[in-house]
Amino acid sequence: MMEYDNSANWSRRGVLAGIGAGVMLLAMPVRADDASVAQAISDTFGDTPRQDGKIALKLPPLAETGNTVPLTVTVDSPMSDTERVKRVVVFANRNPRPLIAAMMFGPKAATAEFSTNMRLSGTQDVIAMAELSDGTIWQAQVRVLVTVGACDSLQLRY
Amino acid sequence: MPNTRIRVPKTAKAGDAVEIRAIIQHPMENGFRLDSQGTAIPVEIITDFSCSYDGGQVFSVKLEPGLSANPYFSFFLKATTSGPVDFRWVDQDGTITTATEQLEVT
Amino acid sequence: MNRALVAIMACAGIVATFAAVFAADQVPAQKPISGYDFMTTEVQQLQDDDFANPGLLWVEEGQTIWDDTKVASGKSCASCHGDATTAMRGVATRYPAYSAEAGHVINLEQQINQCRRERQGEPDFPYESEPLLSITAFVSTQSKGLPQSVAIVGPAAESFERGKAFFYQRRGQLNLSCANCHEQHAGDHLRGESISQGQLNGFPIYRALWQTMGSTNRMFAWCNEAVRAEPYPAGSQEYVDLELFERWRGQGLNIETPAVRR
Numbered sequence: 001m002m003e004y005d006n007s008a009n010w011s012r013r014g015v016l017a018g019i020g021a022g023v024m025l026l027a028m029p030v031r032a033d034d035a036s037v038a039q040a041i042s043d044t045f046g047d048t049p050r051q052d053g054k055i056a057l058k059l060p061p062l063a064e065t066g067n068t069v070p071l072t073v074t075v076d077s078p079m080s081d082t083e084r085v086k087r088v089v090v091f092a093n094r095n096p097r098p099l100i101a102a103m104m105f106g107p108k109a110a111t112a113e114f115s116t117n118m119r120l121s122g123t124q125d126v127i128a129m130a131e132l133s134d135g136t137i138w139q140a141q142v143r144v145l146v147t148v149g150a151c152d153s154l155q156l157r158y
Numbered sequence: 159m160p161n162t163r164i165r166v167p168k169t170a171k172a173g174d175a176v177e178i179r180a181i182i183q184h185p186m187e188n189g190f191r192l193d194s195q196g197t198a199i200p201v202e203i204i205t206d207f208s209c210s211y212d213g214g215q216v217f218s219v220k221l222e223p224g225l226s227a228n229p230y231f232s233f234f235l236k237a238t239t240s241g242p243v244d245f246r247w248v249d250q251d252g253t254i255t256t257a258t259e260q261l262e263v264t
Numbered sequence: 265m266n267r268a269l270v271a272i273m274a275c276a277g278i279v280a281t282f283a284a285v286f287a288a289d290q291v292p293a294q295k296p297i298s299g300y301d302f303m304t305t306e307v308q309q310l311q312d313d314d315f316a317n318p319g320l321l322w323v324e325e326g327q328t329i330w331d332d333t334k335v336a337s338g339k340s341c342a343s344c345h346g347d348a349t350t351a352m353r354g355v356a357t358r359y360p361a362y363s364a365e366a367g368h369v370i371n372l373e374q375q376i377n378q379c380r381r382e383r384q385g386e387p388d389f390p391y392e393s394e395p396l397l398s399i400t401a402f403v404s405t406q407s408k409g410l411p412q413s414v415a416i417v418g419p420a421a422e423s424f425e426r427g428k429a430f431f432y433q434r435r436g437q438l439n440l441s442c443a444n445c446h447e448q449h450a451g452d453h454l455r456g457e458s459i460s461q462g463q464l465n466g467f468p469i470y471r472a473l474w475q476t477m478g479s480t481n482r483m484f485a486w487c488n489e490a491v492r493a494e495p496y497p498a499g500s501q502e503y504v505d506l507e508l509f510e511r512w513r514g515q516g517l518n519i520e521t522p523a524v525r526r
Binding site for chain 1: 174175176188190210211212214215216217218219220221222223224225226227229230231232233234235236237238
Binding site: 060062063064067068069 | 473
């Protein structure tokens with residue numbers, strides 16, 4: 001999570017001065033590891049095999065702030081009564097909580113597409129998985145470089 | 159009641175894919191921020207969003223703290239018949255916020 | 265390592281970098297550039313989106329306050345001023361401004377609160393409260409696209425001089441002035457944080473870091489604290505004077521409230 005590698009050189013006095021100034025920060029969350037991501041995914045989809053494809057993930061390759069990262073997901077599938085996308089679930093593999101949100105498409109949805117804004121605690125992969133009406137699960141993964149993560153920017157009192 | 163904004167076009171042709179947009183004013187506290195006393199502010203989020211129309215669901219979301227403050231969604235509705243497009247947000251404290259807009263289908 | 269300590273060190277890392285980079289002294293003031301031009305396309309697109317810009321939630325709330333007649337005097341802002349799109353057009357470009365009623369230079373928030381107190385019989389909206397941010401954003405956005413043009417002569421002159429002195433005064437444990445960052449290093453990147461000219465034409469702004477709307481005075485407090493200087497209270501004459509100088513630095517920049525920043 002440390003973008004600022006020179007923090008090691010920062011003197012103890014400096015750190016104490018920082019505390020003295022009452023700089024209030026974050027309860028630094030623990031980032032997820034591969035096991036917890038795998039767990040979050042299997043909690044959602046069980047052990048159904050997943051295939052790559054059908055999903056277009058639109059994300060900025062470089063996000064200057066992890067607090068508001070625009071995301072658009074489009075699944076290449078008809079949206080008829082018999083053949084359709086049931087849901088799309090989004091994960092971020094190094095966020096303290098990898099599960100970002102689950103979107104369900106109802107019978108009145110015209111396309112399997114949505115946009116929203118998400119938080120990224122730092123540089124990591126965003127994974128989207130789509131469950132289709134035939135039970136198959138499709139996935140796509142995109143790396144986003146985050147210069148100032150949602151958890152480690154200059155969080156002062158103001 | 160939290161402030162919301164929704165966008166539904168006034169009119170559409172039957173069969174059209176119509177873009178719908180919705181946003182609600184909410185901090186989506188993720189539990190990782192500290193207050194000025196150094197105590198963690200507890201998780202406080204919108205947990206559910208849904209949009210329905212013509213007797214069926216269009217799009218719904220189970221939100222997690224990984225979504226940004228003032229959660230925003232856009233998606234596409236299949237225009238079938240004139241009627242209200244209904245929106246509903248549920249806060250984890252149980253508060254329900256609703257909004258509605260009329261869609262004329264020609 | 266203790267988590268809070270790690271977080272503080274992360275922050276101290278940035279601050280240390282700031283301290284290291286700023287050795288040199290003053291350079292002449294530049295042609296004003298909006299903070300918008302220093303943002304990435306994603307942030308710019310969010311600001312330009314007439315629906316998804318989160319600041320519009322506050323603007324809309326401001327419209328409700330503008331029309332609210334449930335106040336002691338029974339008079340809404342609209343009862344006296346009428347349609348904001350015409351009555352408030354251009355107003356934000358002139359603030360801070362000298363107020364004969366107050367006897368000194370006041371900013372837009374204080375002018376609004378003056379009307380609350382004197383003409384609506386209501387207590388002030390506190391600084392950074394949702395209603396004050398909302399009504400200020402609502403009044404400011406009526407001037408969208410119009411150039412900032414504050415008066416700095418006559419009764420505003422002293423205030424302007426004090427604001428200018430504040431801007432060039434080094435302060436805090438890092439001993440940096442506003443100019444050190446926002447004049448000398450505008451356009452530079454410091455470990456992820458890119459520095460703009462520190463202009464005010466987008467305020468109140470929706471700042472992703474804050475995940476909410478914030479005033480000019482909150483921004484000043486944040487920047488003061490970034491150099492480990494004790495901030496002044498919101499609405500203090502020091503900050504109003506600074507705001508006057510800041511708006512003058514950005515003379516000619518178009519108002520873009522509600523701006524979106526990182």
